[in-house]
Amino acid sequence: MKHLLAAVLTVFLAIPAWAEIKIEEITSPSGIDAWLVQEPSIPFVALEIRFAGGASLDASGKRGAINLMTGLLEEGAGDLDARAFARATEALAASFSYSVDDDSLGISARFLTENRDAAVALLRSTIKEPRFDADSIERVRAQVIANIQSSAKDPNDIAGDAFAAMAYGDHPYGSALSGTENSVAALTRDDLLAAHKAVFARDRLYVSAVGDITPDELGQLIDTLLGDLPDTGAPLPEDADVTLSGGITVVDFDTPQSVALFGQKGIERDDDDFFAAYVMNHILGGGSFESRLMTEVREKRGLTYGVYSYLVPRDYAATYMGSVASANTRIAQSIQVIRDEWARMATEGASEQEVADAKTYLTGAYPLRFDGNGPIANIMVAMQMQGLPVDYIATRNDQVNAVTVDDVKRVAGELLDPDGLHFVVVGKPEGLPDVTQ
Incomplete structure (x- = not known):
């Protein structure tokens, strides 16, 4: 069987x-x-x-x-x-x-x-x-x-x-x-x-x-x-206050390579600007080897094998996060480059080519998620939980394609907070200023 x-x-x-x-x-x-x-x-x-x-x-x-x-x-x-x-x-x-x-x-x-x-x-x-x-x-x-x-x-x-x-x-x-x-x-x-x-x-x-x-x-x-489950369960949680402020926190750990997790307040999934933020993030740090962070931190400077950013719109709080790992002697430089790129995107936005390339990738990759009964059922139940309409699958790529260069620049300026970006570094980093331990 x-x-x-x-x-x-x-x-x-x-x-x-x-x-x-x-x-x-x-x-x-x-x-x-x-x-x-x-x-x-x-x-x-x-x-x-x-x-x-x-x-x-x-x-x-x-x-x-x-x-x-x-x-x-x-x-x-x-x-x-x-x-x-x-x-x-x-x-x-x-x-x-x-x-x-x-x-x-x-x-x-x-x-x-x-x-x-x-x-x-x-x-x-x-x-x-x-x-x-x-x-x-x-x-x-x-x-x-x-x-x-x-x-x-x-x-x-x-x-x-x-x-x-x-x-x-x-x-x-x-x-x-x-x-x-x-x-x-x-x-x-x-x-x-x-x-x-x-x-x-x-x-x-x-x-x-x-x-x-x-x-x-x-x-x-x-x-x-x-059908015979109880009508109600325990009260659902209240929304969380995202209490991050800019800075660096070091957790001492004996390892030759420091791991850093960084983040700031994010954007809710039901925000009208979510897709503009989604495209912007792909350009900044979500696009693997094509992203700005990967280009600046890995390709140009060889500071890491990988650096990523990602939107985290959870049910009761939204954050914008990322991660990187570098040698203890180079993590400070990695952090500085990430902050610089965060600030550059916030002030300059993205180019026409970057936005076009991001939309091409994001719309082209989307159909690959629907490769069987299980994945489709999983996507559908997630849509329900997120309050998305039943026609979302058919219209999602249209919403990505509707994002303009001006949208990306405006949302980057509103969302990205270089001064509010906080890094948690685990390892024995060298040369980090402004450290809280």
Whole structure:
């Protein structure tokens, strides 16, 4: 059976998914909204489910509870312990995966049409009847703690944790969603049950599906799977205040190469100027080897193997961030060049050629994302969570192409804040001025 699923996936990935993506908006009999793309030529369905709030719903003093709970969802449910559940999933040639970040908890399901009912029943048990067996809790807890210990030795993770604490303070964004060794060690089974109750509710639910299923069939499937969830869960978080100010923070770490994470306040996804900022960022630091930062920091000066910038419009705060790694003796120069390029873009904007090249790349790369049922379903559920319209896929490239040189210059001047750019440097950097330790 599992070989049949592999064959189905192989065939489907050869289908030109970008040719036409017709999204249907449906409502289940119990009132749950979902988006559907029908593809009946292959007997296979990809289902994506998201619950807004994610690990940001951790109760006070219980950081890491939702992350640990999520890791236990496939460790047995209903009458099946972890091993029996794995065997049942394999026998159906189904695939279930569970993930969490600070904005959502996600469930991805893949199953054959002929096994749909059995797969949905099995998936439902993980949502409604997770076992949270003692041995599974301890096994997954040990894995989480091992990851926390590993992160404590990783310069990139150290920089990320320090930057988050500085940027977001006491908001859940300000601490690692996995928690600390102490917080995870103290979690009880009751804490995991409370975390489950906080997340799984209809008032924060988003659903998309792609494949061999009709609107009526999807409506029934959704109600079977999710219809009897509680109406409400834990209160969603408040917006975070981005408390960054310009400067440099050094975290001492014994390594020959310093890692720097830098950032400032960003732009919300629903801002009218988001696409102008998106094009601008591609030119500044998002365009890999073609970006200004890569040209100035790597190609001209050989200070790094890679330097990048990226917009981070999260649900409760928006930042504009970037990263670079350089030898301890050269990180100061790298930082200065990045600041100079930040300032140059803010004052001068971009050229006609840069804007044209960026738009060509961004519009040409977009169709490559739609390479199968799963990726399309994933994109659709993200669109719903971001409040994008059902025709966004068809109009997205038009919005990119509508960005002008003047738009980029105006938005760069409004958004970029060279004086407010803060760098967190992990390593033993030399020659850095204005350092806070």
